Amino acid sequence: MSVITKNDQLIALCERLSQAEYITVDTEFLRDKTYWSKLCLIQVASEEEYHAIDPLAEDIDLAPFYDLLANEKVLKVFHAARQDIEIFVKEAGVVPKPLFDSQVAAMVCGFGDNIGYDKLVSNLTGQTLDKSSRFTDWSRRPLTQRQIEYALGDVTHLRIIYKKLRDKLEQSGRTSWLDEEMAELLNHETYITRPEDAWKRIKMRNNNRRFHAIVRKLAQWREQEAQRRNIPRNRIMRDEVLLEVAAIRPQHANSLNGIRGLPPQFGTTKPGQAVLKVVKEALDMPEDQLPTIPRPRPPAQNIDPVMELLKVLLKLKCQKEGVAAKLVATMDDLEKLAQDDKADIPALHGWRYELFGKEALDLKNGRIGFAMKDGEITVFALDEERS
Template sequence: MTITPITESGPLLTLCNKLAEADYITVDTEFLREKTYWPKLCLIQVASTEVEAVIDPLADGLDMAPFYDLMQKESILKVFHAARQDMEIFFQKMNAVPKPIFDTQIAAMVLGHGDQAGYETLVNKVLNRQVDKSARFTDWSMRPLNQKQLSYAQSDVTHLRDIYEKFARQLAEMNRTSWVDDETAYLMDPATYTVIPEECWRRIKSRGTEPRFLGVLREVAAWREREAQARDIPKNRILRDEALLDIAGTKPQDVKALKKIRGVSDGFADGKMGHGILKAIATALDLPDEDLPRLPRRPRLPDGIGPLTDLLKVLLKRQSERHLIAARVVATSDELEKLASQDDPDIPAMSGWRWEVFGKRAMELKSGKLAITAKGKDIEIIEIEDDEE
């Protein structure tokens, strides 16, 4: 079957009217962002049980408003795989997030298919099909796209349709649909995709904790983020993280000192951007001490807590395997440390379905009401009754 991308507003409106009748649609995107700050949306694939299509958002004069309206129609479930990047793109285009959504990667974890299962893995494992990978490295901004490329793109949403229907049935049978809803809630929060330049320093790996150092890092990282947004180029093409860390450490206050920073060229230091970053440094140096950022101190774990944490890891793995769910969905390593060291830790495993799967057993282990032992290759739990005298 020949696939013809939708490039005109009339056919797109007709498609959206058909899709609006569906209970759910599957959605995928192809985009580029190697040379830009903002992802460049190149192709949208969409399917319902009745229709599938490829939309070319790069087509001249194509009015995308009907499709973006459809993505905000709350009576239609939007199904993605590993939705975060797709959601970020739509948020940028629509200034709103698609909702409601279903993420098959999250559902796969809830159904015991492992951590962050890839799309191709699920197609193979769940549908017993193979994905043709020959068009994987296509430059999706090039036109025209050939039939092999279009078929590869469209198959993303047709396979996804079948995966979703299987997962939806399994989740309903296991009474776990709400588990997936809980895990996808953050994906529908606009704050997830809102970049605050003043907070970007937190994503830079650094061992420095001195407040003035952090203050300079915050200001120069915010400056870089704004410049990257304004110029629509990757932020590392302005300055790499390593250069920002050197700047925060040495705090250059003139062009001559800025040129000594590794990764800062003479042209950069002498030009407009050099002036901009020196201004950001000066702003940070003028801040009063009380306005400087500070990192919270990581609480010191009690001595001897390691063995209990290790036991909790074993219990988590055992319970996750028994309940056919990925362990990282139930509890993280940091949460296990809190659980080991605190009587009443404020972690997700202490409530809801996680409590039933793991938290209750973990507290019983801590209080000596159960023990863990090996039986052949299996880990067994032994209930310990209180001695009555």
């Protein structure tokens, strides 16, 4: 075990790891006061060795490590990889390939929805993680021996977890299921935050098109400001304040100054003037350029009973097959399916269709039903039952 702080050490390590069948990878980072994550430590292990890499060290260039991540001859194993990969994409434009996410693999193997790493370690290795350094400030130097040991535990235990999950997937014939799930994580676009799409994360209950135009432009401005200043977007303006601004449609400084949640005299500040400009741009938009608001589909009659039946079927199938229900279909998916046999949901495609979607449609259309047998709910074909 060592902490890599010199470039020649890192080059030698990455040359050795490039010969490995797989490596396990984790990071420690800070993001509570910034928009972009600050990478503070990288942990990596192969079957033979494990090390921490200090990206804050003066004599370090992470290029050899990023080359290793891009090396398609070496499998990269993470747990809950999305945030780690987001950092690598921001820093070097690299998405690790090929990829194995143990959290997703655990869901495919029936360990529940979004299982935490400590619980997975306990289930598959019988060991208990030391949580004492979980909320440490990873940017402070020097790191203590206890911090380093804590961080390295995330990649040493992951070696055992990977092999056990890999074997389970192979034995159950579900390796292709995981490959299908990795497609989104391997897509570079997954990690790109586009300011023009920032409005999509805001919950709006107002269907006025002009209101939507203002919200979209304000959300784009806020995202650009947050990225430029590298501070959390809510430090620029909270969602509820942004919605209030869109509702009031302020056209001068005094209108902004009266909005709760904004600093005193905000309307006279540079950000305040920028907000007024954004609002004016939205107010000046021609009617034919305003956002189109899709009308919500009227709820189908008796949708609640259909939803309840689909929930029962989903639980039965996932328990029988040993796969996390959330991975197969969400409650939103079930609602769409209850209303539309051709809903555009994952459950009606690929392995999910074979496991659940096909029988879900049979249930909706009266081809199968439920019955109690020996104290358990069973599924049976209605036509066969009548005959």
